[in-house]
Amino acid sequence: QVQLVESGGGLVQAGGSLRLSCAASGRTFSRNAMGWFRQAPGKEREFVAVISWSGTNIYYADSAKGRFTISRDNAKNTVYLQMNSLKPEDTAVYYCVADSTSYSRATTPAQYDYWGQGTQVTVSS
Numbered sequence: 001q002v003q004l005v006e007s008g009g010g011l012v013q014a015g016g017s018l019r020l021s022c023a024a025s026g027r028t029f030s031r032n033a034m035g036w037f038r039q040a041p042g043k044e045r046e047f048v049a050v051i052s053w054s055g056t057n058i059y060y061a062d063s064a065k066g067r068f069t070i071s072r073d074n075a076k077n078t079v080y081l082q083m084n085s086l087k088p089e090d091t092a093v094y095y096c097v098a099d100s101t102s103y104s105r106a107t108t109p110a111q112y113d114y115w116g117q118g119t120q121v122t123v124s125s
Contacts, residue, residue, distance in 0.1 A: 002026040002114040004096045009119030012086055016123070020081040022096030022116060033104035034072060034079040035112065038092035038121075045095070047107035049081065059105050086123045093118040 008020040022034070035050035049060045049070040058070055069082040079096065097112035106112065 002032060002098045004098060004114055004116035006094065006096045006116045006119040009094060009121045011122045011124065014086060014088055014123055014125050016086050017082070017084045018086065018121060020083070020094055020096075020119060020121075022079045022081075024077045024079070024096075024098065031102050032114075033099040033102055034070075035097045035099070035104070035106075036070065036079075036081050037095045037097055037109060037112075038090075039095070039118075040089075040092040043092075045109045047109075048094070050099075050104050050106070051079065052104070053102035057103055057105075059107075061107070083121070086121075088123045088125045090121060091123050092121060094121050 003025045005023045031053050033052050036048040037045045038048050039045040047061050048064050051058045051070045067085045072079040095118045096116040098114040100113045
């Protein structure tokens with residue numbers, strides 16, 4: 001079992017930046033691929049980014065490429081999402097996820113085994 005707790009959400013103006021953190025506990029964190037999804041009001045959850053346990057394999061949704069950076073610190077059992085050049089359409093609840101495998105390119109929610117409670121990100125225009 002893996003427990004995930006997100007932090008770092010908040011209100012920011014368009015063009016600003018936020019850094020989300022996800023602290024993991026439970027079974028060996030470093031062996032899990034980790035990622036981020038988001039869900040805007042009235043919309044389905046959508047994939048944002050995923051990083052392998054080694055940190056060498058990273059994949060982004062098209063909406064995140066060039067603006068968001070996912071990283072991890074296995075010594076701290078933490079994964080990060082640095083979000084720059086934020087837009088109002090980035091407004092959503094952001095969820096940290098973990099897979100049971102060490103490598104994943106999955107982009108659908110059902111393929112991830114563990115979820116955090118979510119953190120709200122609001123981007124004002």
